[in-house]
Amino acid sequence: MESANVYSDSSCSSVPVSMTLIESSSCTSSDCSAGLLDTSTYYYSSTTCPSDAKTYAADTYGNTGYLLVDAYSDNTCDTYTGTAVYITSGVCEYWATSSLGVITTLSSNGSIHLEYFLDSACTYSSSLSYDITEEMLTSHSCNSAAKFYSNSAGSSTSGTSGSSGVSVGVIIGIVAGVLVLVLLIVGFFICRCRRKKAKRQEQIQTPSTMEQAVMATGQFYQQPVSPAKQSTESTTLASSDRKEVSQLWDDEVIIAARIPREKVIVQQLINRGGFGEVYAGSYNGQRVAIKMLLPERKKSIAQVNAFLAEVKLMASLEHPHIVQFVGVAWDSLTDLCVLSEYMTIDLKALLLKFEERHIPVGFDHDKVKVALHVAHALTYLHSCAPPVIHRDLKSKNILLNEAMDAKVTDFGISRERVDATMTAGVGTSLWMAPEVMLGERYDDKADVFSFGVVLSELDMHSLPYSFAKNNSSSGQRLTDTAILQMVAAGKLRVHFSGVGPHSMAELGLECVSLDPRQRPTAAEALYRLQRILANEV
DSSP: OEEEEEESSTTOOSOOSEEEEEOOSSOOOEEEEEEEETTTEEEEEEEEOOSOHHHHHHHHHTTSOEEEEEEESSTTSOSEEEEEEEEOOSSEEEOTTSSOEEEEEEOTTSOEEEEEESSTTSOSEEEEEEEEOHHHHHHOOOOSSEEEEEGGGTOOOOSOOSSOOOOOSOOOSOOTTOOGGGHHHHTTTOOOOOOOOTTHHHHHHOHHHHHHOSSOOOOOOOOOOOHHHHHHHOOOIIIIIGGGHHHHTTOHHHHHHBOOGGGEEEEEEEEEOSSEEEEEEEETTEEEEEEEEOTTTTTOHHHHHHHHHHHHHHHTOOOTTBOOEEEEEOSSGGGOEEEEEOOSEEHHHHHHHHHHTTOOOSOOHHHHHHHHHHHHHHHHHHHSSSOEEOSOOSGGGEEEOTTOOEEEOOOTTOEEOOSSOOOOOOSOGGGOOHHHHTTOOOOTHHHHHHHHHHHHHHHHSSOTTHHHHHSOTTSSOOOHHHHHHHHHTTSOOOOOOOOSOHHHHHHHHHHTOSSGGGSOOHHHHHHHHHHHHHHTO
16 A cells, blocks of 8 residues: 655654555655645655555554544445545644645544545635544444544554545545545545525625635535436536526526626726627726626527526636636626636736747646646536536636636536536537547546646647647648547647656646546546645656
């Protein structure tokens, strides 16, 4: 096995605040090293190679209280994915080599409360929490794809670890055979997309509250949706929301998100696309981006309702690396606008500046951090119930602030995944997965392909396949159509410079594999990026 151990002291001599264990046939131990959280906070970690998770935890923690969670990819706990161990300190601790926090509290009745947060200071709740009863700790019965152990409850944690793993709560969308590296992420990104209540209206009227509340609190524990049930309940925005266009205006989510139109101040134009335009502006003194339909599209009720369907999806998503939704405003059909947080620049524009200024290509710390943030967002989207597929991930739809924190935006063609067949080909062609180009069935791995293309952009500072356009054997520039045909046939892939960690290029090439089954999940990509950021840049 391989164990990633996180410590609060720089010598890694104290009891670990958390451990994450996975099955590994090629474990390599590493000494204590520092890593950066939240741009200013450091954690310390080491890697060890124990033979058994439970015995290792018992020996490591001794009399110090801890919770051990074995995770499985199925609700009968037959297929093991990994193990997580948390110190029951009752205070905020770092969870793994990420920017997340966890509080594990032992109660006087022998139960343990486990709660995850979206930041290392445990300020923003992820709505992912679990109350583990003493009976669950002593019987080790399977509960929501997990088994629980603790020395504090008098339960033995010794013995073989034929199945142990990291996740607590509902594990959905993890299929048998996924790489065990996914275990580090499945627990804290299984957050479900929550539909906000009318309480949000009060938050919208007070932007300062919204700015602090990156993730709304709420009850996490829900029974998992069975595949059969999920296939009938999962819908696309096109099939469900637009069938009920007359009800969108009265939808409780949209009503709760509505803000006074007269308080929205529209200023300069930022961008204009085929369907809408984005302006910089302000609302209640807060700098915001304001999205509107193009004048000719405001006259179409179908376009207006499609816009409202996007609003409904945006209002249900909250994550530090997804552009924050502020509200929707209108006095009439023709002045409908959507407000979101204002970001400094998009990734495409930044990379264009890099190219103009001849900034060296390759991956450095900031670029890997941008990739990590995008992977965070994709993991969250794909972990929603039902999963949300972005379908138009590209550098233009990744926004950055001055600290190079990245956030994903533009959910105009995002869709909740249908478990039947998704064949509607949408997205920007050069970032599009081959299966989408060909009108074949696709799933969230289509986003992973687009992510691989974005990694190439980050590396090379140029548009996808620009090297092929300029270096065709005929001496003539290849058209986009010819490039897409070559990509779909597996004859052309994006290019990487080889400058910086080779593991970044390896990840990017895996993401753009022709066979979707060969691509990593967003969660797996996230784990690998965490390791690269901590150890290689």
